[in-house]
Amino acid sequence: MTGAPQDWTRAPNVNLRQVGKPLVRTDVPGKAQGRTRFAGDHVMPNMLHAKVLRAPKASARLTRLDAAKARALEGVVCVLTAADLADRRAATDIPGQTGRKRLATDQQILVRERVRYHGEPLALIAAETLALAERAADLIEYDLEPLPGVFDPVEALKPGAPIVQGTDNVVATYKVRKGDLEAGFAEAERVVENTFRTQFVEHAFLEPEVGLAWVDENEVINIRVSTQVIEHFRAIADALGVAHNQVRILGSMVGGGFGGKEDVTVEIYLALLAQATGRPVRLAYTREDSFFGHGKRHPFVITHRTGVTQDGRITAVQITMTADAGAYVFLSPYVLLYAVVAGPGPYRIDNVHIDARAVATNNMYTSAFRGFGAAQACVAHEQQMDEIAKELGLDRLELRRRNFLRTGDEIATGYAIESAVWSDDCMTKAWAALGERAPEDGPVKIGRGVATYQQSYGRITWLHDTSEAWVGVEIDATVVVRSGVTDIGAGQVSALAQIAAELLGVSLGEVTVYNSDSATTPLAGTTTATRALYMTGNAVHLAAEALRGRLIGRAAEEFGVAPSEVDLAESRAFVIDAPDKSMALKDLVGICASEGIHRSELAMFRAPFTGEIDPETGQGRVHPDYAFGAHAVEVAVDTETGEVTVLKSVGAHDVGQAINPAAVAGQIEGGAAQGQGYALSEAMIYRDGELMTPSFSEYLIPTAMDMPRVQSIILESRSGLGPFGAKGIGEPALTPVAPAIANAVADAIGRRVFELPITPERIVMALREAEPRKGPR
Amino acid sequence: MYADFDLVIPETLDEALEALAGAVGGGNGGTQPLAGGTNMIVDLRARRVAPSRLVGLGRLDGLRGIRIADGRVRMGARTTMSDILRHPDLAGHAPSLVDQARVFGGQMVRNAATVAGNICSGSPAADAVPALLALDAEVTLASPSGTRVVPLSEFFLGYKRDARAPGELMTEIAWDIPPAHSSNRFYKLALRKGDAITVVGVAVALAAEDGKCGTARIALGAVAPIVKRATAAEAMLCGQALTPELIDAAARQAVDDVDPIDDIRASAEYRRHCVHALTRRLVTQAWERLT
């Protein structure tokens, strides 16, 4: 039905010499040679070591907390409990500069009376050595009186359920009312209904949370920390009761974030201890601390009831979603909203009904995680598509093709897509790349699966997102970029350098980026929501373009030609049609400098601004734009033991424009691994709220032994809102992987496991249900 | 992590035995040997153990290495999983032991983890143990008052309890080279392919005599408080020509020989299912190699 993809390829406004090339990222040599200094590599003279004492129960009343013995221990400098703090909260807002009203149930900084989740902090310790801090933690005495808790979001909604906080357990609700659901179901010839479940997931970044804080001579609290969001300085200042300009966050290269460093982690603890002691304080989480120290991916229960015609056209879909928000609100409302927007998937469906809620429990709180609700939505809609295809006896790809959104079609929330929708192209290419099917061998069955998605890039449009960057040209024609953006390992900084290098005609090595300092670099906003390249890339583009205009203008004067006839490349300015008419960029910059021509530019990029969606219908614009793509896999399933081997894994994504294809491939490969863990082996298991999987021997991320070679297929529609038509790949790379694997397993064994992770045991049990008399018992 | 203990690093076996001699009971305190540390350090961090003194075995080179002579394989207690993988002849005699080393932990752990440490950790999921049990291995225990040899099948007394007297050091693990018409296999079922704790471990060793199964050994890991031999299932195979029906019946018997628990990795029911499926598979494969 879709035919050839619309040709979106815009003539780029510059002749791309560096953008689109797989250059060695600027962060690579330092990392490869071990020279990069992460937040944990920084130490200061006279520094103290901190430790957080956490509650070993999920729901309890703190009836006694006595730190006297810990304080008496020689070498222990400070122990803070809630009694020592003003009753302030760690504000949970969507991070950054929105100034939105705080949500009602922000987290207490330390437990004052009520413990709401396993691991909630009871006390902070600063001591001369880490060993002393740990010993002090053992000496703090406390009594916890168990209180009834609630550990399942469905239970939490029942009358009489224990209330986690406030008046009820509903943290957020969203609904969509689009078209006429009844008419849609009346038109349907089949109705397919299924319920899909997902689990708590841990980010498992390489670098656990770590930071170093000190109070400087101006009473400014400086915090060097591993974070995705330096703009948290405001929330930290509020929590401390100081002015916003009295807190400074210095980022470092971040050893992975995936949303787990999107909320405040160690910053407030560090600041409080540095304030209290007047000495520098370092806090480094162990892996175990980290498992307790940041929110997890929301488990969702999602039901799809889909009406479809015999020839595979979806006429209506009714979706319900229940997410476990855990003990505190954090970003749950936003995660829920993203799940709703992505709910039906990348399909044009005119009649849509969605009811979604996030519910408080005494489980670990849940918050941002790569894919941010849309990933959970994808797990459901893509498995549902396969189930519908099975029901209709239709090819799974063909069913998708008959329903894919196209440019101009409205998504569930009523926004009409303006950019390219290359879902079909991506799906077709990913599927074809699977090549020849592996042979089956006895009990080992082979299966294939594909999944497609609709993933936003950029933040919610009513948050009025902006990003700033400063670009300057030095007298020797080297380039400096200053921007607050945090680099969380995906090459965010390198991409900015590449954009500046492209526009100013210098090599990547001639650009230095200073980033991630809330006091001295222009604020760029968060490295979250697949927005860093889109937002800050555009800001750098704006600034560099302005400079480029000035340089070219002055060079044109010098050459006696029109500015449109001049280009910059290889550190020279030259006349395009007469390249022998040229001058070194250094000389041009020298002229500019002596004439007082401004050699720097501070630019702000503004995303589209809108009001909120209609609360009754859910209609309105939510995001700037969406990315589309597909992931396909082939698996082998041992039907006797249930073991799954992923044999092939292919991601094909329209990234708009790849700034650095090597970095894009890195995202696709990482997404394939993280998504494979989500599908098959990763689960944070909480039993009555207590974490049963507190280390990497229980929480199983895929190893090199588990991963096939991942193939990355990069499509470029140049239709995105980012620099040079870029969309984004950070989150999209992950989103379709788990459902593709789920579909492949179902294809292999002829049964579906409706709950992630699809463990060997669940596969065996699903097969046994099919044949009740098989097996020894 | 903090832990207070003295560390002694003896140069000779006698010094080591002397240093250990004062050790009080296995338990969690007192004096304990330290080999690769891949269990000990984890246990110290988790505060499952609190020894007052550790006796590091790192300089006792005599305790490391594999010697094959006079029909016997003799392996020093400090032999690592990587040593097993590197040995040129072991794969011929004991593919089950080599296979378990291949799927043991990750490379860094394999470089440090010793065979005696694996046995003495007492974990029912210890991967070297099923293969060694199926090979009828014996262990040598030493103390200043002398040495004694204990069959591995009698070494484990219960969950984390074994036949070592206080202060006794394991110095050697040895077994007879399996006869010509024999075959041994190992399979580790875990929740991922690299570096994972075993959910069900199965080792099988068969020897054929005149077209029949002469001896049979089936050892099962992670399905009982100790790594266990399925002796009733073994008995069903001995002296028989193995048919698919008989193998299946023995595999079902093996399920009755074990006593798995539910834990976060798997249910007891799933473990029983896999004991059946994997025992059947490994016995079939071992038998196919003999016929």
Ligand SMILES: Cc1cc2nc3c(=O)[nH]c(=O)nc-3n(C[C@H](O)[C@H](O)[C@H](O)COP(=O)(O)OP(=O)(O)OC[C@H]3O[C@@H](n4cnc5c(N)ncnc54)[C@H](O)[C@@H]3O)c2cc1C
């Ligand atoms: C990441 C990781 C992965 C792992 N993967 C696996 C795996 O796949 N399979 C598996 O089975 N295990 C695994 N383990 C557990 C561990 O590596 C093994 O049990 C290993 O064999 C222990 O040997 P070691 O030399 O490190 O023992 P140590 O930790 O040094 O000692 C373990 C215990 O044995 C005692 N001991 C050591 N040597 C002697 C001796 N000669 N005589 C008497 N007592 C002694 C010690 O006192 C201690 O109680 C893993 C551990 C880690 C950390």
